Amino acid sequence: MHKQIQVITLLTAIVATATAALYFKSKAKSDPRAGFPSESIVSPSVERCESQDDIVSEIKRLSQDTIEAGESVRRLLIIARISPGCRAKTIDELVLEMNKPQLNSQADRRTFFLWSNGASVLGKLKAVEVLDMLINHSNLSDGLFSASMSQSTGYWRNNQYG
Amino acid sequence: VDFGGPGFLQENGPQVSFLGATVYGLAFTVSGSVTEGGIGVFETKTDLTTGRPKQDIVNPHGNWTVQQWTNNTSSFTYDTGTTYPPHYSPTHPDAANEDFRRVEGNGFVYADVPGPRIAVNGDGILKSYDGDWNFDIKLIRGDQQCEVRFSVKLQLRNAHFQAFWR
Numbered sequence: 001m002h003k004q005i006q007v008i009t010l011l012t013a014i015v016a017t018a019t020a021a022l023y024f025k026s027k028a029k030s031d032p033r034a035g036f037p038s039e040s041i042v043s044p045s046v047e048r049c050e051s052q053d054d055i056v057s058e059i060k061r062l063s064q065d066t067i068e069a070g071e072s073v074r075r076l077l078i079i080a081r082i083s084p085g086c087r088a089k090t091i092d093e094l095v096l097e098m099n100k101p102q103l104n105s106q107a108d109r110r111t112f113f114l115w116s117n118g119a120s121v122l123g124k125l126k127a128v129e130v131l132d133m134l135i136n137h138s139n140l141s142d143g144l145f146s147a148s149m150s151q152s153t154g155y156w157r158n159n160q161y162g
Numbered sequence: 163v164d165f166g167g168p169g170f171l172q173e174n175g176p177q178v179s180f181l182g183a184t185v186y187g188l189a190f191t192v193s194g195s196v197t198e199g200g201i202g203v204f205e206t207k208t209d210l211t212t213g214r215p216k217q218d219i220v221n222p223h224g225n226w227t228v229q230q231w232t233n234n235t236s237s238f239t240y241d242t243g244t245t246y247p248p249h250y251s252p253t254h255p256d257a258a259n260e261d262f263r264r265v266e267g268n269g270f271v272y273a274d275v276p277g278p279r280i281a282v283n284g285d286g287i288l289k290s291y292d293g294d295w296n297f298d299i300k301l302i303r304g305d306q307q308c309e310v311r312f313s314v315k316l317q318l319r320n321a322h323f324q325a326f327w328r
Binding site: 067069070073074077102103104106107117120139141142143144145146147148149150152 | 181182183185187206207208209210211212213230232234236238244246251254255256257258259261262263272273274275276277278279282284285293
């Protein structure tokens with residue numbers, strides 16, 4: 001009799017443990033905030049990028065009318081391709097720098113170059129998540145036009161997003 | 163290069179153009195052909211990642227490259243009172259992008275209408291403009307090349323737009 005009670009107690013404990021495990025696992029799937037430490041629920045947009053400081057300093061150089069700005073475009077593309085987190089961080093920082101009110105790219109040449117170069121990076125990264133911002137500013141220009149569209153910061157739309 | 167007549171995509175000559183943007187521009191048409199080798203590349207802008215002209219490939223088997231180099235000095239006045247004194251934009255690659263050109267085998271044609279935009283966000287409507295533009299159009303393969311150079315003076319005064327070229 002005593003042995004039977006021990007077996008029943010052991011079985012009850014196993015069933016209770018299994019039920020609890022199943023409950024917490026299903027809760028973790030439905031509610032990301034309850035995730036287990038071993039199951040990363042961090043979205044790419046907040047995933048840490050080790051090159052964060054480099055991204056910020058390279059973006060600062062995009063508003064220059066020099067070959068260094070082109071170098072920064074190249075470096076940003078390299079950094080953004082390291083990981084999804086770095087891509088997201090590059091895009092976030094570019095949007096932070098570019099998406100400001102009352103932009104005037106004719107009066108402020110730095111704004112024109114920032115937008116020309118920044119839009120080029122976003123285009124090469126095919127950053128569809130910022131298309132609305134790019135479309136809203138697609139008429140930023142230096143006041144001139146030619147059929148190369150090189151005077152327009154909206155050049156990205158013709159050949160980079162397909 | 164044609165500055166008059168029916169043109170490609172639009173009539174040539176000074177006008178208010180809606181081709182790509184609303185501008186006061188001098189519309190011209192550039193056309194050419196080679197006897198063999200095919201048109202391969204248009205150099206449309208500076209490739210920021212290399213600092214060299216962007217190679218816009220129109221035919222991977224073509225040997226010839228179309229270049230258009232341009233620079234300009236421009237000054238603007240808008241109806242809001244905003245004025246920009248003469249500003250020099252240095253020489254840069256400027257051949258037509260895909261919306262403004264046609265390439266068929268050994269021949270090509272493209273339209274251009276350089277000039278100031280009529281409305282600019284934040285600045286208002288263009289009231290007066292003075293621009294001196296220089297163009298150098300080349301068809302190149304190795305050490306072979308054909309070249310056309312011309313200069314254009316654009317002027318807007320009292321809603322009257324004029325263009326002079328030579």
